[in-house]
Amino acid sequence: MAGHGAPDIAPIDCHDLRVAVVAASWHSVVMDGLIAGAQRAFADHKLEAPVVVRVPGVFELPVTAGALAPSYDAVIALGVVIRGGTPHFDYVCNAATDGLTRVSLDHHTPVGFGVLTCDNEQQALDRAGLEGSNEDKGYEAASAALQTAATLKKIRSRGFVG
Template identity: 65%
Template sequence: MAGHGAPSLSVDAAGARVAIVASSWHTQVMDGLIAGAQAALADSNVTDVTLVRAPGSFELPILCQAYARQGFDAVIALGVIIRGGTPHFEYVSSAATDGLSRVALDTGVPIGFGLLTCDDDAQALDRAGLEGSKEDKGREAAEAALSTWNVLRTAR
């Protein structure tokens, strides 16, 4: 697990407009990821937050793109893909990851990458930021998006 060595990314992002785009699959994990992202945004003084639910992780890129194009300062993509017995896992993981990278590069809007790609439910729960979880990937995705937004503001 890569939780050790994570940077501390604390940013005062008061005035930032942020969208959270979250998949609808794996409710318990998603509830934890969303709560972690919302807590990080609150800790960073972000009050303008829009939460939208995607049907699944495959749909995250197009929805993130829509919100990035609407003038949001950052978008946080949250989803869960659990490996199964078919190549579906690889196709969806690759398409969603590549799509989210493309959205960030094409729009110039930071996309917080909170897409869990796990071998099983236990790994996802361990990263969901729930009580007993080892990591909080929702919080980490929000912090990364805000930190990137902050750096981009000074670069522009």
């Protein structure tokens, strides 16, 4: 299982953060699970009413995350790409990864990477946080972005103590 060795980080109070989710639309069952996982993380971190924006696919995540990043403390990007018989998988995965990394670095805004890159649909279902799933990547991406946003807020206020 890929989640083996994951850190056990307790949720923190993030009620004062402004957060946006940008979610692709392909593979609706998997996407519903990823979004629900992110919502569970928000509840655990005491965050209410994050903005949720839907886009057609994973390729559209970076440009939308870039438009949101200046106005939010964190952006969570959710999507799924399932390998097919053409190089399309590699191009979309690389573009999304590179683009979301660029958004985070250019805007100094954490971007939670909740993009599943799977060989088949079963792998995506196993990671989507659905009943019977082994992992909850929507929760993990949201939690990581919230934890990082809270850390950056402390650093910016010069109140960070390691």
